[in-house]
Amino acid sequence: MQTRRTVILVIIDGWGVGRPDFSNPIHTVNPQTFDFLKHNFPGGTLQASGISVGLPWGEEGNSEAGHLNMGVGRVVYQNYPKITLAIRNKTFFNNPVLQNAFAHATANNSSVNIIGLLGEANVHASFEHLAALLAYADQIHFPAERINLHLIADGRDSDPHSVLKLIAKLPHPEQLASIGGRHYGMDRDKHWDRIQPAYAAMTGSATPIADLAPYVEQFYAKGLTDEYIVPTPVGEIARPIKNDDAVIFFNFREDRMKQIVKAFTDPAFAEFPTAPLSNVHFCSFIEYDPSFGIPAFFPPDALGNPLGKVLADHNKTQWRIAETEKYAHITYFFNGLREKPFDGEYRVLIPSRQEFSHAEHPEMRADEITSRLVEAIEERAYDLIVVNYANADIIAHTGNMEASEQAVRVIDTSLKKVVDATLATDSIMIVTSDHGNAERLADPLTGKPETKHDANPVPIYLVANEYKRIRSEAEVRSAEQGSIGVLADIAPTILELMHIPKPEEMTAQSLVDLMID
Numbered sequence: 279m280q281t282r283r284t285v286i287l288v289i290i291d292g293w294g295v296g297r298p299d300f301s302n303p304i305h306t307v308n309p310q311t312f313d314f315l316k317h318n319f320p321g322g323t324l325q326a327s328g329i330s331v332g333l334p335w336g337e338e339g340n341s342e343a344g345h346l347n348m349g350v351g352r353v354v355y356q357n358y359p360k361i362t363l364a365i366r367n368k369t370f371f372n373n374p375v376l377q378n379a380f381a382h383a384t385a386n387n388s389s390v391n392i393i394g395l396l397g398e399a400n401v402h403a404s405f406e407h408l409a410a411l412l413a414y415a416d417q418i419h420f421p422a423e424r425i426n427l428h429l430i431a432d433g434r435d436s437d438p439h440s441v442l443k444l445i446a447k448l449p450h451p452e453q454l455a456s457i458g459g460r461h462y463g464m465d466r467d468k469h470w471d472r473i474q475p476a477y478a479a480m481t482g483s484a485t486p487i488a489d490l491a492p493y494v495e496q497f498y499a500k501g502l503t504d505e506y507i508v509p510t511p512v513g514e515i516a517r518p519i520k521n522d523d524a525v526i527f528f529n530f531r532e533d534r535m536k537q538i539v540k541a542f543t544d545p546a547f548a549e550f551p552t553a554p555l556s557n558v559h560f561c562s563f564i565e566y567d568p569s570f571g572i573p574a575f576f577p578p579d580a581l582g583n584p585l586g587k588v589l590a591d592h593n594k595t596q597w598r599i600a601e602t603e604k605y606a607h608i609t610y611f612f613n614g615l616r617e618k619p620f621d622g623e624y625r626v627l628i629p630s631r632q633e634f635s636h637a638e639h640p641e642m643r644a645d646e647i648t649s650r651l652v653e654a655i656e657e658r659a660y661d662l663i664v665v666n667y668a669n670a671d672i673i674a675h676t677g678n679m680e681a682s683e684q685a686v687r688v689i690d691t692s693l694k695k696v697v698d699a700t701l702a703t704d705s706i707m708i709v710t711s712d713h714g715n716a717e718r719l720a721d722p723l724t725g726k727p728e729t730k731h732d733a734n735p736v737p738i739y740l741v742a743n744e745y746k747r748i749r750s751e752a753e754v755r756s757a758e759q760g761s762i763g764v765l766a767d768i769a770p771t772i773l774e775l776m777h778i779p780k781p782e783e784m785t786a787q788s789l790v791d792l793m794i795d
Contacts, residue, residue, distance in 0.1 A: 283704065284655060288667070289666045292731070296732070302718060312693070319742075320745055323737055323758055324736050330766075334358070344607075345712055361407055364576075375575045380420055386522040394407075397440075422450050426455035429445075441494060455516075486513050486516045525560045564578070578615055581615055586620045595622045595661050608664050631643070637678040644689060652699045655699040669689050670715065673716070677728065707740075
């Protein structure tokens with residue numbers, strides 16, 4: 279006799295609801311498993327961007343905000359609007375961490391080094407935030423020649439060829455001390471061979487280039503985007519980070535800054551040889567990792583009673599699986615910015631492929647994830663299973679339509695096996711996404727490739743034997759046209775399916791009654 283009924287949360291990363299045209303690889307592929315879900319189970323869409331996930335109106339969603347909202351069960355206001363509001367109401371300029379960084383450089387007659395992503399979007403960092411740091415330097419009359427910008431080119435969430443245009447927008451472009459693509463300086467998958475050249479460019483163990491434009495354009499000529507610019511110092515003379523300097527990291531997302539910050543701040547760091555720096559004052563916009571021990575402009579908010587804790591408090595078991603590209607999302611972010619597993623929480627990590635471009639292997643690790651996931655479902659040993667499929671998001675960021683279409687096919691094939699296992703074990707499954715991306719790979723008006731996230735809603739399906747019935751085309755269209763909730767509603771929905779009351783901190787609603795006929 280079955281003693282528990284497993285609830286499975288399947289997160290198809292970067293899978294939104296988009297236009298039915300050539301720009302949408304989900305539409306051009308017409309995945310049959312998703313078509314089966316649409317026509318046989320309750321469905322709808324969720325808002326996954328803007329204010330519905332704690333971002334400014336109209337801002338595209340992202341994986342961090344998406345998983346955080348899903349796991350915490352309430353709308354969590356993100357770092358970006360928090361920092362932006364502080365800048366606009368001027369409280370930012372009285373921040374003691376900011377003031378202390380410049381005071382250190384003033385006292386030591388040294389430089390302030392500013393490190394972060396230079397882009398058009400507001401996913402990892404904001405141009406407005408960088409401009410505020412430079413404005414503060416001007417306000418206190420800090421010498422402009424002692425500001426060194428060590429910037430990371432985007433190419434994913436921004437126009438793929440926009441770095442030179444963005445540098446020209448800087449108040450003092452001559453302050454640029456180094457540049458390199460995010461493929462290197464913002465790796466999050468422990469490819470230390472990528473971090474090393476970024477670190478070398480920032481610390482002066484590489485030869486500077488005097489003329490940036492030809493250097494960047496040589497990568498464009500090879501078909502590469504800003505993401506893949508090999509890090510290099512910039513300028514007539516090198517301006518590296520030195521002893522007695524101050525260093526400010528201004529990205530407001532944790533995952534892709536941890537490795538580069540660790541290389542600078544961990545005295546036991548040994549992944550590649552580094553010359554020790556002395557009396558350097560490090561600080562960051564947010565806390566990337568408490569073990570780094572550096573002050574943050576905006577410390578983390580308390581996010582009590584996320585779904586993982588509620589289940590642990592009720593002695594429920596949970597099992598999480600993803601490949602390394604998205605592992606932090608179903609653990610750290612889903613658990614309300616907590617690194618350590620809760621009691622009864624088990625994690626499976628599938629190493630992502632080590633390759634220059636994920637478009638070379640759009641299947642990624644979906645087969646391995648699916649095989650282990652189906653086993654876990656059939657074991658009937660867990661109360662909640664959470665899985666992330668990274669393919670749609672990661673491949674869409676390459677802008678490669680053919681590879682993205684193949685990623686859609688791979689996900690669809692994988693999901694078929696998960697659906698079959700769910701129904702065969704009389705489990706319950708929620709299929710959804712964290713934000714839009716793969717549903718729009720080109721501007722439908724111009725045909726120009728797009729590699730960034732989109733503000734589109736995401737689908738949600740509720741799959742169980744008792745919920746199955748044939749849905750008409752009119753019902754399917756109606757379900758996709760109007761959103762029934764937001765991502766924060768996922769946690770309360772899971773708790774209702776498990777017959778566990780939601781805590782008062784979870785202000786979002788369960789979607790069960792809205793979805794079931």
